[in-house]
Amino acid sequence: MSLIGLTKGTDLEEKITEMWKAEAIGAATYQAFAIVAQEKGLPELADELKKISADEARHGGLYASLNGHTNENLRDALSSMSIGEISAGEKIKELSNILDKLGLKEAAQAVHTAGEDECRHGEILKELIEKYL
Numbered sequence: 001m002s003l004i005g006l007t008k009g010t011d012l013e014e015k016i017t018e019m020w021k022a023e024a025i026g027a028a029t030y031q032a033f034a035i036v037a038q039e040k041g042l043p044e045l046a047d048e049l050k051k052i053s054a055d056e057a058r059h060g061g062l063y064a065s066l067n068g069h070t071n072e073n074l075r076d077a078l079s080s081m082s083i084g085e086i087s088a089g090e091k092i093k094e095l096s097n098i099l100d101k102l103g104l105k106e107a108a109q110a111v112h113t114a115g116e117d118e119c120r121h122g123e124i125l126k127e128l129i130e131k132y133l
């Protein structure tokens with residue numbers, strides 16, 4: 001049986017939405033702890049925290065899909081995501097330029113890398129659509 005939208009329109013919908021958001025925030029929170037651990041010279045702890053973050057992201061996806069916050073037309077949805085990823089990537093790289101001008105070189109570099117990741121996601125999605133959809 002499909003999980004998509006099972007709790008949409010039920011008494012559980014609001015609770016499941018709260019859980020979706022909490023898991024999404026949790027995923028970022030653990031990634032931030034991983035940065036702290038890395039900066040404290042604890043790369044193995046950082047790796048373990050990143051694994052927990054991945055679990056939380058997966059949980060967030062489960063709750064989002066239960067409430068139907070997804071799209072079963074993957075070709076359309078992933079095409080839109082591809083455009084959004086590339087656009088976001090360009091804006092994030094502009095933000096990195098501002099950070100650079102403020103003299104925040106390390107932050108600028110890290111944010112620039114995030115922007116490149118988003119652009120790469122957009123290109124990967126295009127390839128995946130062509131390959132599978």
Ligand SMILES: [Fe+2]
Pocket residue numbers: 023026055056059
């Ligand atoms: Fe979780």
Ligand SMILES: [Fe+2]
Pocket residue numbers: 085117118121
């Ligand atoms: Fe992305």
